[in-house]
Amino acid sequence: MTIDEIAALLRQGLTNTAIAQQLPVSRQQVAQARRDLRIPDVPRQKSTLEEKWGARTQRVEGGHIMWTGERSASGSMVFWHCSKSYTAHRVAFLIKHGRWPVGVARTSCAYRGCVAPDHTDDEVGRRRTYEQLRYIAGYSAPPATCVHGHDQGEHGAFTAEGHSFCRRCQVAHNRKAKERRRRSS
Numbered sequence: 001m002t003i004d005e006i007a008a009l010l011r012q013g014l015t016n017t018a019i020a021q022q023l024p025v026s027r028q029q030v031a032q033a034r035r036d037l038r039i040p041d042v043p044r045q046k047s048t049l050e051e052k053w054g055a056r057t058q059r060v061e062g063g064h065i066m067w068t069g070e071r072s073a074s075g076s077m078v079f080w081h082c083s084k085s086y087t088a089h090r091v092a093f094l095i096k097h098g099r100w101p102v103g104v105a106r107t108s109c110a111y112r113g114c115v116a117p118d119h120t121d122d123e124v125g126r127r128r129t130y131e132q133l134r135y136i137a138g139y140s141a142p143p144a145t146c147v148h149g150h151d152q153g154e155h156g157a158f159t160a161e162g163h164s165f166c167r168r169c170q171v172a173h174n175r176k177a178k179e180r181r182r183r184s185s
């Protein structure tokens with residue numbers, strides 16, 4: 001008997017939705033049974049910021065994590081929690097470090113848009129990595145600022161060959177090249 005089955009699951013503390021998924025009944029029918037049996041609603045579990053973040057991510061090969069959640073009009077990975085908006089990277093950073101990032105939190109790996117907490121850095125982390133690479137690269141001792149005055153502690157990067165370059169200038173350069181191609185086609 002389905003009604004007995006519903007009653008059994010209701011008494012186990014399952015939600016209407018969970019029961020409707022297990023038995024060939026609708027949520028409305030489960031809700032009706034709950035009222036008939038005078039079994040109170042399951043208190044809605046308030047999900048934490050981390051849980052919300054987790055529900056919007058998907059692990060992919062190589063330890064990277066993809067964002068499957070909302071995006072802003074400009075394409076940023078953002079979501080809302082308790083009427084505040086958070087970027088996927090800020091929360092990824094918080095999960096890993098237990099504190100909010102200083103400055104902008106960004107992917108530190110080469111996987112485009114990766115939000116893995118292990119692959120997310122803030123300004124402090126980037127500066128530290130840059131200083132280490134700068135020390136390892138040694139011979140090329142890169143400048144503190146690029147020709148356009150961008151702080152290299154924040155925007156500096158190295159190629160696989162150890163040459164320093166400004167990531168911010170490179171992004172601007174790529175964008176201009178793309179615009180040129182669009183205009184000429």
Ligand SMILES: [Zn+2]
Nearest residue numbers: 064109114119
């Ligand atoms: Zn990654």
Ligand SMILES: [Zn+2]
Nearest residue numbers: 146150166169
């Ligand atoms: Zn620059």
